[in-house]
Amino acid sequence: MKTTLLFPPSWHPSQPYLSLPALTGFLRREGVDVTQRDINIEFLEVILNKDNKGDFLERIADRLSKRRLSGEKEDYSKLISALEEIPYVSEKLDSAKAALRGEGFYDSNQYMESLGNIGKWLSLISTAYFPSEVTLVGNNLTNYSVYSSKGIFEAINNEKENIFLDIFKRHFLKSILADEPGLVGISVTSTSQIIPAFTMARLIKEANKDIHITIGGGVFTRLIDNIFRSDVLFSLVDSFIIYEGEHALLSLIHELENKKDFTQVPNLIYKHNGRTALNEPLIVEDIDYLPTPDYDGFPLSLYFTPKLVLPVQTSRGCYYKKCAFCNLHVDQMVFRSRKIDLVMEDISDLSQKYKTKYFFITDEAMPLPTMKKFSDKIIENKIDIKWITGMRFEKKLDSGLIEKASKAGCLKFVFGLESYNQRVLDLMRKGIQRETVDRIIKDCLEKGMAVHVYLITGFPTETREEAFESVDFILNNEALVNSLGFSCQPSLFELEKASPILDLPPSYGITKIMEPKGHDLSLGYFYEVDKGMTAKEAEEVYNQIMDKVYNKVSPFPFNYSMSDGLLYIARSKGDGIAY
Ligand code: SF4
Numbered sequence: 071m072k073t074t075l076l077f078p079p080s081w082h083p084s085q086p087y088l089s090l091p092a093l094t095g096f097l098r099r100e101g102v103d104v105t106q107r108d109i110n111i112e113f114l115e116v117i118l119n120k121d122n123k124g125d126f127l128e129r130i131a132d133r134l135s136k137r138r139l140s141g142e143k144e145d146y147s148k149l150i151s152a153l154e155e156i157p158y159v160s161e162k163l164d165s166a167k168a169a170l171r172g173e174g175f176y177d178s179n180q181y182m183e184s185l186g187n188i189g190k191w192l193s194l195i196s197t198a199y200f201p202s203e204v205t206l207v208g209n210n211l212t213n214y215s216v217y218s219s220k221g222i223f224e225a226i227n228n229e230k231e232n233i234f235l236d237i238f239k240r241h242f243l244k245s246i247l248a249d250e251p252g253l254v255g256i257s258v259t260s261t262s263q264i265i266p267a268f269t270m271a272r273l274i275k276e277a278n279k280d281i282h283i284t285i286g287g288g289v290f291t292r293l294i295d296n297i298f299r300s301d302v303l304f305s306l307v308d309s310f311i312i313y314e315g316e317h318a319l320l321s322l323i324h325e326l327e328n329k330k331d332f333t334q335v336p337n338l339i340y341k342h343n344g345r346t347a348l349n350e351p352l353i354v355e356d357i358d359y360l361p362t363p364d365y366d367g368f369p370l371s372l373y374f375t376p377k378l379v380l381p382v383q384t385s386r387g388c389y390y391k392k393c394a395f396c397n398l399h400v401d402q403m404v405f406r407s408r409k410i411d412l413v414m415e416d417i418s419d420l421s422q423k424y425k426t427k428y429f430f431i432t433d434e435a436m437p438l439p440t441m442k443k444f445s446d447k448i449i450e451n452k453i454d455i456k457w458i459t460g461m462r463f464e465k466k467l468d469s470g471l472i473e474k475a476s477k478a479g480c481l482k483f484v485f486g487l488e489s490y491n492q493r494v495l496d497l498m499r500k501g502i503q504r505e506t507v508d509r510i511i512k513d514c515l516e517k518g519m520a521v522h523v524y525l526i527t528g529f530p531t532e533t534r535e536e537a538f539e540s541v542d543f544i545l546n547n548e549a550l551v552n553s554l555g556f557s558c559q560p561s562l563f564e565l566e567k568a569s570p571i572l573d574l575p576p577s578y579g580i581t582k583i584m585e586p587k588g589h590d591l592s593l594g595y596f597y598e599v600d601k602g603m604t605a606k607e608a609e610e611v612y613n614q615i616m617d618k619v620y621n622k623v624s625p626f627p628f629n630y631s632m633s634d635g636l637l638y639i640a641r642s643k644g645d646g647i648a649y
Pocket residue numbers: 388389390391392393396397398434435462486
């Protein structure tokens with residue numbers, strides 16, 4: 071039986087995502103016939119193809135004529151200017167794509183102009199699906215909530231507004247079915263993939279109801295209880311694989327090929343005798359048993375960077391696991407490090423096979439012993455790679471280790487600082503002291519290590535002054551802000567399902583927690599507080615902080631994409647030698 075794995079839009083087009091290559095590597099080693107497709111990047115290639123402009127023009131003209139007949143309120147002027155501008159802007163697409171995939175990428179003017187032209191094009195063709203909008207990194211089907219099964223059903227049936235329905239039908243369905251898969255697995259790791267994923271599921275099911283469709287990925291792992299409550303989703307898919315998927319998928323494939331007894335398939339939610347069932351105990355993968363990710367089948371030349379940046383991991387989960395707002399422990403229950411020799415094999419195999427030396431280590435935070443061993447091995451074996459990784463502000467991350475990592479080709483650390491106010495940091499249970507932050511940032515600057523800082527605005531009880539204290543700490547540090555590769559992303563606090571805060575809401579000043587009405591697939595809650603900013607005030611302050619950050623820190627390229635940033639830093643440090 072053939073298995074097809076799909077990664078739906080929308081995701082950043084700078085690099086492939088690790089989920090399917092990790093699964094594919096494992097399944098192929100176990101003898102499974104797998105096809106994997108990054109539909110996200112393939113989809114972009116279709117909609118950014120100037121030869122397809124006729125289809126968009128036809129749709130827009132059709133909408134205009136229907137609008138005239140019905141008097142429907144659409145954005146008339148947008149439709150008219152799209153008709154006028156599409157032929158002109160379409161002529162810029164090839165050079166924009168070529169620039170991003172070639173030397174033009176490193177010329178910041180060309181880079182910006184290319185992204186601008188692509189953005190303009192996507193905005194124009196989106197009018198064919200008005201009011202929905204698709205961008206290079208996301209989508210917004212304005213009228214439908216991804217947190218409601220009702221919204222999802224309406225969106226996936228809306229021929230007029232759902233661009234994915236139109237493009238998938240015309241460009242993808244036939245080739246997916248041509249492989250005659252018995253199982254299609256769709257990975258949903260971000261909420262922007264929910265509507266595209268179910269749109270694809272709908273089309274595949276309509277074409278052949280015997281194909282088993284399973285949805286995997288972090289989003290639905292956080293929605294286990296919701297799946298039980300919203301079993302209407304089972305009219306579109308046959309099952310969900312929650313937590314990690316390697317052995318679960320293999321077992322599902324065996325059952326589909328043999329007795330179809332799903333009761334033994336680990337981590338599976340499915341319909342059993344008319345009722346929704348979850349097979350327990352849940353399993354956690356031994357990551358030393360897993361092979362190197364396999365990227366074969368992905369169209370690697372289509373990503374929008376001149377050099378391929380590949381994700382790899384040295385660990386799964388988070389070794390720290392204590393932050394009060396974080397629910398990573400839900401889909402990564404147990405922290406595990408991969409043996410360093412296996413990581414070195416991964417790097418060496420991927421580097422040779424895909425002719426790249428650029429790696430994004432996707433660890434939530436690389437443990438210090440791993441950082442040391444990994445860097446030592448790279449230095450010892452004189453391996454020429456450039457990489458970026460998540461890190462924590464650990465006291466023991468000293469200048470010696472930063473220097474070692476830098477010598478080993480690490481160009482940037484990505485830190486979750488979240489706040490620079492010690493009271494807030496302590497309440498968040500970040501386990502971070504401000505002196506440590508100051509010292510590590512100073513050491514990174516001295517050793518030429520680029521720094522990314524995530525901030526959270528509006529953590530319960532945080533005051534307006536405390537929120538600004540954090541951002542001002544960053545923005546007033548001229549040496550940091552002006553350092554090569556610096557980036558900073560604030561985000562607005564959200565009370566997410568299963569976050570430790572929910573164990574003791576009053577400790578965080580939370581007086582009331584409310585389920586969003588009509589959102590049967592909600593990933594979080596509304597809340598009220600008796601201290602600090604209200605959720606509404608936090609949103610206002612967040613918008614001011616965003617303005618402040620973007621006035622001082624250029625979004626492109628470092629705040630736009632970590633992969634783009636990695637390549638820019640490498641080039642600035644004289645790394646221009648192609649494989
Ligand atoms: S926020 Fe980061 S460091 Fe904290 S528990 Fe989550 S993954 Fe770990």
